[in-house]
Amino acid sequence: MTALLQVSDLTKTFGSGEAETRVLRGLSLTLAAGEMAALLGPSGSGKSTLLTILGTLMKPTSGRYTMLGQDLVAADDRALTEFRNRHIGFVFQFHNLLPDFTALENVVFPTAVREGRETAQARARGRDLLVRMGLEARVNFPSSNLSGGQKQRVAVARALMNRPELVLADEPTGNLDRDSAMQVMDLIAEINRDEGTTFLISTHDEKIAGLCCRQIVVGEGVVTG
Amino acid sequence: MLYGLKIATRYLTASKAQTALLVLGVAVGVFIFVFMSALIGGLAEFILSRTVGDISHITIEADDPDPPLLIHRDGHVLAAIERGRTRTATLSDAATYLPLIETVPGVVAVSPQIGGAGFLARGAQVAQVSVTGLEPGRESAILNLRGYIVEGSERLGSGIVVLGETLADDLSLKLGQTLRLQSSIGASAVLTVGGIYSTGNGMIDASSVYVSLPTARTLFALPQGVTRIEIKLSDLNAADATALRIAALTGLDAVPWTDGAEQLMEALNAQAQTGYFLKTFALITIVIGVASALLLSTYRRRPEIGIMRAMGAGRGFVIFVFVTQGALVGLLGGLSGAALGYLALLPFPSRDAFEPGTLPMDITQGSYGLAITLTVIGAILASILPARSAARVDPVTAIGQ
Numbered sequence: 001m002t003a004l005l006q007v008s009d010l011t012k013t014f015g016s017g018e019a020e021t022r023v024l025r026g027l028s029l030t031l032a033a034g035e036m037a038a039l040l041g042p043s044g045s046g047k048s049t050l051l052t053i054l055g056t057l058m059k060p061t062s063g064r065y066t067m068l069g070q071d072l073v074a075a076d077d078r079a080l081t082e083f084r085n086r087h088i089g090f091v092f093q094f095h096n097l098l099p100d101f102t103a104l105e106n107v108v109f110p111t112a113v114r115e116g117r118e119t120a121q122a123r124a125r126g127r128d129l130l131v132r133m134g135l136e137a138r139v140n141f142p143s144s145n146l147s148g149g150q151k152q153r154v155a156v157a158r159a160l161m162n163r164p165e166l167v168l169a170d171e172p173t174g175n176l177d178r179d180s181a182m183q184v185m186d187l188i189a190e191i192n193r194d195e196g197t198t199f200l201i202s203t204h205d206e207k208i209a210g211l212c213c214r215q216i217v218v219g220e221g222v223v224t225g
Numbered sequence: 226m227l228y229g230l231k232i233a234t235r236y237l238t239a240s241k242a243q244t245a246l247l248v249l250g251v252a253v254g255v256f257i258f259v260f261m262s263a264l265i266g267g268l269a270e271f272i273l274s275r276t277v278g279d280i281s282h283i284t285i286e287a288d289d290p291d292p293p294l295l296i297h298r299d300g301h302v303l304a305a306i307e308r309g310r311t312r313t314a315t316l317s318d319a320a321t322y323l324p325l326i327e328t329v330p331g332v333v334a335v336s337p338q339i340g341g342a343g344f345l346a347r348g349a350q351v352a353q354v355s356v357t358g359l360e361p362g363r364e365s366a367i368l369n370l371r372g373y374i375v376e377g378s379e380r381l382g383s384g385i386v387v388l389g390e391t392l393a394d395d396l397s398l399k400l401g402q403t404l405r406l407q408s409s410i411g412a413s414a415v416l417t418v419g420g421i422y423s424t425g426n427g428m429i430d431a432s433s434v435y436v437s438l439p440t441a442r443t444l445f446a447l448p449q450g451v452t453r454i455e456i457k458l459s460d461l462n463a464a465d466a467t468a469l470r471i472a473a474l475t476g477l478d479a480v481p482w483t484d485g486a487e488q489l490m491e492a493l494n495a496q497a498q499t500g501y502f503l504k505t506f507a508l509i510t511i512v513i514g515v516a517s518a519l520l521l522s523t524y525r526r527r528p529e530i531g532i533m534r535a536m537g538a539g540r541g542f543v544i545f546v547f548v549t550q551g552a553l554v555g556l557l558g559g560l561s562g563a564a565l566g567y568l569a570l571l572p573f574p575s576r577d578a579f580e581p582g583t584l585p586m587d588i589t590q591g592s593y594g595l596a597i598t599l600t601v602i603g604a605i606l607a608s609i610l611p612a613r614s615a616a617r618v619d620p621v622t623a624i625g626q
Contacts, residue, residue, distance in 0.1 A: 057535060057621050078539060085537020096532045096624055100239040113538045117227040158536070 004033040004165055004198050005054065010063035011221075012049050023049045024060065025221035031200060033165065036192040038209035039202040041218035047202045050218065051168050054200065055088055056080040068165065085114050089159030089197075093171035097143040097151055097158075103130060104139045107157045114162070122161075129157035133187060149180030156187055160197065169201040173208055185211050229542055233549035236522070247518045248558045254511040255562025255600050256569070258504050259591040263570050265500030266590025269493050273461060276489060277482050279368045279424065281336075281455030282464045285326075285477045287316045317450035322475050326456060329474065331467050334366035334457040339441035341452070342409040345388075345434065347396040354392070354434045356408065358441020358451075367455045370422055370435065376400045377420035381437040385419035389430030393421050406434070408444040416440070511558070511600055512607040515551055519611035523547065523618075530615050531623025540616035547615050551608025552601055559600035563593040 012024040023046045031037060041047050052058040053065065056072055065072045068087060072080065089110075097106045105118075107126035112118045130139050133153040138146060143154060152172060159167045169188070173181030185208055192199050201212060209215050217225035237244045295304035316322070319337050326335050339358035344351050361381050365371040370379035370387065377400045379387055386406060388398070398404060400418055407413040416436065424430055442448060456479075458467055464481035471479040483490060523530070530543055573586035 052621050055535070081534070081537055081539045084535070090535050092624060096528070096535075098529055098532060100235050109533070110536045112228045113533070113536065113542060115228075118231070162537075 002033050003030050004035075005065070005067040006030045007054070007065045008063060010050070010053065010065065011061045012046070012053065012058075013061045023221055024053075024063075026063070027218070027222050029216065029223055031166070031198055033198055034192070034196040035214060036189065036199045036212045037201070037214040037216055038212035039200055039216050039218060040204075040209055041224075043204075045218045046221045047218050048170060051170050051200070051202055054166075055090060055168050056084045085110055086162060087165050089162070089164040089167040091152070091155050091159050091167065091169040091172040093174045097146075097154055099142075099144040101143060102140045103135060103143055103146065103150075103154045106143050106154055107161055109158060110161045126157070126161060129160055130154070133157050134183075147180075149176055149183060152176060152180070152184050153187065156184060156191075160191060160195075163195075164197065166198045166200070169199060171202055171204070173203070173205065181205075181208065226545055229545040230549055232546045233553060236526070236546070237550055237553060243518070244554070247514065247554055248561060250514045251511050251554060251558025251600060251604065252562035252565060254507045254514070255559050255596050256566045257507040258596045258599075259563055259566025259593060260569065261500055261503045261507070262592035262596070263566070263573075263586045263588060263590050264584060265496060266592075267585040267587030269496060270587055270590070271585035272489075272493065272496075277461060277486070280482060281367050282458040282461050282482050283456040283468045283471060283479050284482075285316065285322075285454040285456070285471070285475075285479050286452065288478060315447060315450040315452055316454065316477070319451045319454060320449075322454070322477065325474060326454065326471055329467060329471055331458045331460060331463050332456055333459050334363070336360065336363050336366040336455045336457075337438070337451040337453075338455055339438060339445055339447055339452050341441070341445045343434075343444065344407045345392070345396065346405045346407065347398060347402075350396050352392060352396060352432070354388075354406075354432050356406065356441065356444065357433065357435050358438045358444075359435055360438045364435065367457055368424070368429075370420075373422040373424045374420050375423045377418070379420050379422070379435075381419070381435060381440075383437060383439065384414070384416055385440075386416040386434050386436050387420040387422060388418065388434040389432070390421050390423040391427065391431040392434070393418070395431070406436070406444065410444075410446055412444050412446060414440060414444055508599055508603050511555075512603045515554055515604045515607035516610055518554075519547060519551055519608050520614065522550070523611045523615040526615075527618050527623045530618045531620040534618065534620040535624060543616040543618075544609075544612040547612035548605055548608045551604045551612075555601040555604025556597070558604070559597035562600070563591070563596050566591055566596075567593065 008028040010024050010027040011022065014021045014023060027046070027050065039047050039050070049058070053060050059073060063073070070083065072083065075083065098109065104123065104126050107129055108118055108122045111122040115122070127139055130136065133156060135150060135153055138150060143151060146154065156172070173184055176184065188199055188201070189211060191197055201208070203209055216223055293306060294302050297303050323335055323337060326332060337360055341356050343354055343356045345354045359381055364379045364381055375390060381387060386404070396404070398418055400421060403415055403417050405413055406416055422430070436444070456471070458464060461482065464483055468479040468481040471477070533543065567588070570586055570588040570591060573588065574583060575588070
């Protein structure tokens with residue numbers, strides 16, 4: 001399998017002086033295209049920081065990060081924003097939908113913001129994704145009226161909208177009941193299998209991690225297993 | 226940017242009550258702007274019409290030559306004639322210039338006149354008067370004699386005099402009675418009172434009399450020419466430029482009404498300055514209102530801004546969304562405020578029908594377009610700070626909130 005992304009000797013330090021906290025301490029990791037990996041580790045181990053850096057929302061203090069052959073440490077904000085829009089999808093623990101928009105409008109957002117308008121093509125793909133998530137009856141529902149599980153499925157659909165190579169999921173089932181959590185994970189596994197999208201899922205749940213092909217354990221700011 | 230417009234519109238319509246209050250606040254500011262513009266403009270119009278509406282906007286008088294001197298052959302002045310109080314110079318070629326002046330853009334009336342001093346005698350009573358000879362048919366070209374007539378008619382003909390009410394009272398004169406008018410050069414004529422006017426200006430009503438141009442020629446021994454040409458314009462603010470144009474066209478000394486009216490102009494300027502201050506304060510209120518409302522919105526929507534940034538929205542997009550909100554609020558508030566202002570001004574009498582006791586509002590001077598344009602620009606400027614603040618939101622921190 002070809003490598004989708006590589007990070008090496010990644011460090012991230014917050015604060016300075018006595019308040020300095022080193023969250024990542026020379027972490028190295030390679031993710032292959034089409035992998036579905038779980039990111040495990042205790043709270044404060046650096047999982048969320050690593051996901052944030054991989055998602056280009058934050059820069060490391062030092063180290064290298066390349067994805068699809070691009071150096072994402074040296075890139076400026078504009079380039080990172082465009083890269084993120086095209087190649088990376090996010091699923092957050094608290095779904096984070098835009099509350100004043102419908103389910104469909106939330107899903108098509110990543111494409112519409114890139115193209116400057118909601119095209120018919122984008123709306124059709126958004127609708128297909130929502131149908132695939134089992135939300136055909138909720139397409140035009142205001143997102144604030146959806147249940148927690150429905151919102152998380154909308155968030156997964158949104159993450160897939162631009163057909164990204166990588167989807168980063170930070171505790172995507174952490175706020176859901178067992179049934180909803182399994183529904184979401186089944187969808188993720190199905191998409192990984194059918195479309196070859198790479199998933200990196202941060203979780204505390206051993207059962208959720210067990211659904212992934214690979215488990216990456218982070219501790220003390222480095223990969224320990 | 227169509228999508229940014231959609232997001233901005235959605236944000237505004239999502240909190241309808243808040244947006245309505247914001248638009249209302251802007252509309253009130255624009256309403257004040259429009260109302261003040263109409264009031265200040267109407268007041269200036271009113272003052273001008275009352276002060277210079279009945280006077281000549283441009284006056285052409287012949288150059289009064291210096292009085293002759295008797296000079297000794299060695300250069301000493303032996304005798305000098307003191308300049309008289311009345312102008313004696315004449316525009317002998319006036320008839321040639323009149324058609325030319327009438328074609329100048331903005332000129333609505335041209336009145337050739339012969340002016341001089343004289344004495345009005347009725348029995349033993351005598352009054353010193355200012356005599357003006359007007360062309361029959363053009364009696365109301367400059368001073369609206371027809372409008373001020375209280376008895377008789379303003380029509381001037383052979384042997385007819387029109388005089389002020391105060392003068393008529395002083396000399397116990399009634400319509401149709403006769404009197405003797407003697408000019409400053411000693412010529413006299415017996416005239417019949419054809420009309421009595423009342424302008425409300427004590428000076429004019431007590432000492433000005435009007436006769437026909439042929440009668441004035443006889444009285445002042447001017448078989449041809451006139452002593453001055455008075456010109457009325459459609460826009461009295463154009464007097465300076467039009468005077469220059471007439472002077473260039475005829476070579477005559479055309480003097481606009483603004484020469485010698487410095488105090489009036491200063492008063493009007495001061496009034497206009499007051500208006501600018503009030504309108505500026507109204508605009509500042511709008512800018513502060515929009516900026517504070519959008520700053521609050523930025524703070525409230527930080528998590529959403531974070532999500533948008535994470536999904537690939539650039540800083541420029543976020544700025545556009547918030548600036549567009551400001552522009553839309555400015556546009557809606559501007560249109561509503563201008564419409565409210567227009568409706569509020571409708572009950573006021575038009576500028577041609579100002580009545581004592583009413584505010585001289587001029588609905589045509591509401592500066593509606595300017596008010597809307599400045600409001601939109603102000604609202605856009607006001608939204609730049611919140612928009613920049615929104616664009617600086619750190620998505621990681623915002624999403625974690």
